[in-house]
Amino acid sequence: MADVTVPDAFTAITINPIGEPPLPFRGTDGKYHVVYDLQLTNATKVPATLGKIDVVDGTDPKKILASFTGTALIDPTCTFGNCNRLRGLPASVIDNAEIPPQESRVLFIDFTLDSLEQAPKVLLHHVSGAGAASPAFGTPGPVDYLSTPLALSTQTLPVISPPVKGDNWIALNGCCEPGFPHRSSVMSVNGKLNNSQRFAIDWKRTNDQGEFYTGDKTSNESYADYGSEILAVGDATVVSILDGMEANAPGVLPASNPALAAKLTVKNVDGNHVVLDLGGGVFAMYAHMISGSVAVKPGDKVTEGQVIGKLGNTGNANASHLHFQLMDGPSLLEADSLPYALKSFHYDGQVAPQQIADADDYLSGTFLQGKLPSPESRTNELPLNLAIVDFP
The missing domain is CATH 2.70.70.10 (Glucose Permease (Domain IIA))
Incomplete structure (x- = not known):
């Protein structure tokens, strides 16, 4: 991760990977899949809301690999597919994207690449939404920051x-x-x-x-x-x-x-x-x-x-x-x-x-x-x- 820089920022929503680094694999759709889970925690005293999370190239954060917002995060009418990726603990379906103070959520991430050559060595997560903007907390306001470098696994696929x-x-x-x-x-x-x-x-x-x-x-x-x-x-x-x-x-x-x-x-x-x-x-x-x-x-x-x-x-x-x-x-x-x-x-x-x-x-x-x-x-x-x- 030597080439990855994460700008200092107050992060109302902290992010931690669940499990080991993701190992890309080829599926029967002919694409390479990157699949992992994240634990999101509102580490403040005021509510936070996840509006959008982009998975970006760690060395080029302007390069978006996947984006999750709207119904991909929360959709009470959806039972399967690209929906309801944001869950309560341990994985219960919820009806809104707000994360109350000192509570956590799980986020299921998966995206595809046409070839392994497109896979960056390190991922970053671009978070936007609402929450405390500083250690003083105060009234929730817009938040926007990069967080949580995650290296792809170099393990040989079994x-x-x-x-x-x-x-x-x-x-x-x-x-x-x-x-x-x-x-x-x-x-x-x-x-x-x-x-x-x-x-x-x-x-x-x-x-x-x-x-x-x-x-x-x-x-x-x-x-x-x-x-x-x-x-x-x-x-x-x-x-x-x-x-x-x-x-x-x-x-x-x-x-x-x-x-x-x-x-x-x-x-x-x-x-x-x-x-x-x-x-x-x-x-x-x-x-x-x-x-x-x-x-x-x-x-x-x-x-x-x-x-x-x-x-x-x-x-x-x-x-x-x-x-x-x-x-x-x-x-x-x-x-x-x-x-x-x-x-x-x-x-x-x-x-x-x-x-x-x-x-x-x-x-x-x-x-x-x-x-x-x-x-x-x-x-x-x-x-x-x-x-x-x-x-x-």
Whole structure:
């Protein structure tokens, strides 16, 4: 950051990054994504209001990379997409951009670049709005300043094999816009705000007709993905497992049911699961497996493509799926989320977000209307939210 200068200023709203420096990655839209979260705090005795925040090049602050204002920050009528990026703690939807005295907010940032060559080494944040203009506080007035240099990560992007095989997998709740889990899954854990699920995907499969289930929707066995083999995404060492949790009934999210929620803990919320150490500070986490299907134990060495369990519906899940993510440590609570790329797959289109938003808790209906005429071969990309993916 030697070439970055931040002018001295009284800053009514302080800004702190949540998690490690952002690591750019290529998505299935062909663009490079920069994704991170910020904690904004009004460190004064008078109200402050965030009017606009621009992400700018640290060495050339006149070069705006992304701008967030208006409905991108707050929009009570919007349920998903480029909206409601400014949240209460830990990530609750709010109805205005005011930050009361001595309170904090979370801001979800993501933007795209056409190439990595466009990525600056350091980002800066240009804040404008209203708040205290000096240490004397006084009546809120206009504020406008540069703040918080943030270097992009120079870490090598992890490249892994797929965690499942077969056609018609949907990347539910994937990156990057707010409105779907897991992008906004900030939690207060281990004495800090953390988002270990920022790049997590809930992999769920349809049949060739685009249905997630056929027959009795209250039976796990009716779902196309239930019992699918789960694969090691690389050569690795097993760090930890949990097995023995019984299956949930489809259609009921335990966290939404007081009796079931009381049984959830930080240890079992992910159901039967496996954590792998891929080396180089990269860990893979697989959640919600079928009871008794976990085929490994801590300390085991596994090889890429090895079956480590079967896809189920355990823990805090309302339907069968594989929750998969990479992170920079073995603990879901302590670790930060890592983006990654899949070595190879076939990209086969997108599911419309409104279809998922309108679906019932069983995901009834058909969901492959957005399939391409023929799938496209892709390498070294991360499937974005609601991508339709085939794994040969």
